[in-house]
Amino acid sequence: MSTKEQKERVELLQGTLDLLILRTLQRGAMHGHAIAKAIEFRSDDVLQVEQGSLYPALHRLIKRRWISVTDGASENNRRAKFYALTARGRQQLTVETGKWDKLARAIAQILSPGGQEEA
């Protein structure tokens, strides 16, 4: 496999993809391909999701009724499924974002040079 276009990539932690999808959909309804693109673009291509793994995640969110799905047409006029946040999904996004912030702060604190000495 060629490695020339591979930058430094970070693998996603379990469950983080859900959060990223929710956050992405906050701007409005999108179809699957657009969501994948948006996540890649907004993370400056660091988080490169294997695009297929988007679908189990989307279905998981649909099942929990955090997002809904409707038929629509994409920008180049193809038929496509559009995913949008539901009210519950919006609520969940706040909760999940809060949790993530806490986790990130805690990990950062442990990993920072000062934190290590204190421990």
Added chain:
Amino acid sequence: MTRRKRMLADLEEAIREHLESETQDNIDRGMSPDEARYAALRKFGNVARVKEETWRVWHVQWLEQLLQDLRFGVRTMWRSPGLTIAAVLAIALGVGMNVGIFSVLNGVALRLLPVPQPRDLVGLNQVFHFQTQPDRLIHNDSSWFSFSEYLDYRDHSDVFSGLVAYEPYVEATLRDRGLQQVLGTAASCNYFDVLMEHPARGRGFVDSECASRGGSAVVVISDDLWHSRFGADPSLVGREIVLNRTAFTVVGIAPARFTGTEPVASAFWIPVTMQEALEPGIDRLSKDNMSWLALLGRMRPGVTIPAARANLDVIAARIDRRHPGRTTSLAIHPATFFSSPDQREYLVPVASVILAAFALVLLIACANVANLLLARASVRQREIALRLSMGAGRWRLVRQLLTESLLISIAGGALGSLVAFGSSAWLFRLVTSRLPHDFPPIAVNVAPDLRVLAYALLLSLFTGIAFGLVPALRSSRPDLNGSMKGQGTAWGTGSRSGRFLLNVLVGSQVAICTVLLVATGLLLRGLHHAQTLDPGFQIKGVATMFLNLEQQGYDGPHATQFMQRFRERIRAIPGVTEVAQAECAPLSHDFSVDKYTIPGNPEPVLVQYNHISHDYFSLLGIPIVRGRSFAPAEKHDAPGIIVTESAARRLWPNQDPLGKVLRESSGREGSVIGVAKDAQVAHLGESTSNYLYYPSGPEDDSRTYILVRYSTRFTDVASSIRDAAHAIDPGVLVDVTRLEDYLEVWRTPSRIVAALSGALSTLALLLCSIGVYGMVSYSVSRSVRDIGIRMALGAGRADVMRHELWQAIRPVLIGGAVGVGLSAAASGVLSSMMFGLGTHDLIAFVSVPLFLLAVALVAILIPSRRAMHIDPVVALRCE
């Protein structure tokens, strides 16, 4: 389509769209189409795996978890086969018995009539409400109809495609190739058409055969009679057979499986208009106010029961206008056996008591299995604690534990039901074989149907939840810390509630068992009472027969002539000492009642009466305490009557009854010439009701009982009596029985119930003893360390023993006390249903709890003795 299915159907399309968009983007970036598609696929990853994972999002939850639970449950059961077998057997026993008894009840009272399209058939009954005195003649069932009422409903309602009326249980003597007493049906002429049971040979009735009274002597006979009596002779159709004294032309043979519309099989059917041909002198057809015909209607398609009721109520109201002071309410219900309000009134309480008793045994079995599961749950506590601490939800755990108990209950239920289905026919025969010998064959189908299967399934599910829920809830919240560290004994540190639960289980088992045993005790005492009871007359060594010469075609003078010669011939039989006649034989279930008045007192008194020959008292050994018995010459037209002691005391308190006058409702007067000692001649166990005797006259000879006292073998005397009758007239049917056999009829209900409840309570006792034994030995084995510590600290063996005994016996005592209280309440219900039952029979109420206590003590002593011999050192080390 469910959401899940819709989402998955769309998945394929969504993936294709995605890949096309990505390919398009790549082409836009300047790749060749092939390269673009390849890059898109690479970026997407493994399509098959993506699909599979998405599928799993939707599937895993319920189906896979259920399968997981089932697999795990089967494995757990497999690993402890002893416990599994014990639990499954206990449930099989409990559920099987309940399903068995339910399929009998289902066959008796819930199954639709065994005819084609039974769903369209309804039974019709009427309940009368009288403003003052009830005014209605009743033959068989008060909620049935008269012939004119039937015609009203048939001709003026438009909800039925056909309405049938019939009089069941018509007795007749078949006089072809010997004599045989048979039970048949007098039916309206549309009977076979409406029921869709067209005779297999010949035809059913046609309307013209019901057009005039006594006009068409035609008969349809049952397939059974055709085979047993006429050797399935195909040329019988068109020939004549004689029923009583009337010749009937056989027009058809009923289909083989059709036995009529009553639980007792019918041997023949005649047009209802031929009623008087079989019962000469009794004209029911013209009695407009007599209940004697059962009604069955086939509803037109689309007619509902409420619509039918509305239509028929109008007709009922019209009939009511002819009977001032009476209102009729109609009962319309699916056509089953025993569906009339009269019959249900008796059947429902009896069936509920029986079902309740069987359910109690199932409850004991449940408590036992719950006990077992609790004991095992404590062994599995470490496993459960581990799963809880790994993040398993409590609901998830409860569900898994319940799956296990449902597996047990369904396995047990299936096993029990299979055995029950195999044996319910046997059980039914067991019950019917205890009926008196002259009871006619009963045509009830006890094979399982959908309703029985549903009952079995529901009962199994309910059972599984009943014994599984408490252990599941309890063991899914253990003390995590203790269990993980291996400190927790069974009900270890938080053992109070666990011990309480065990005690409640044991206590309730003992309570239920007490109720069943006390009930059995009461029934057995009642049975013993009935069997040893002195009825107040000499019942042994008396043969009896009922002769209905009128029905057999005799007129009055011929009957008297026959009877005179018959009595002479009987008296001449060697071994016969006395012969007497009576209108009602003692305990024969035949009795006559009239309203009497004492001159000067307008208040009427109900008194039962009997017409007897002068030798009745001496034959039965009933002493005359005052006055004299009837003289041989005294006939019914003489004014003398004999009253019983109780009647005399009640009618003329503190006066000499001799010479006192009593007036019949007809106005005829009689004066007392003698007082007879009380005897239980009308009702077993009851000798004090008002009763009086008239001398019999020639008019009594056409329907009479004959009593014969003999000193040799009954069979010899009986056959000599039959020969004597046939020597006078070979066409007279005589059925001789022992007078004692009449007692059987009275004892039968208590005998059947006592046999059933005896079997039930033996099982209950067995289950209960196992339960108490299991609980005690379990709790002893769990408290080995406690005992060790106590003994190490210097407690004597007697102290330890006393402690263990007290711990174990307490729930037994409490349960027993509750059980005695419940039995006192239950015995009231029972005694109202069964003859000869004392409500507060001291022997049953004292001996049963003592017996149970003794059984419990044995069950407790065996494991407790083990506790006594524990070596403290071993006990302390073994944890």
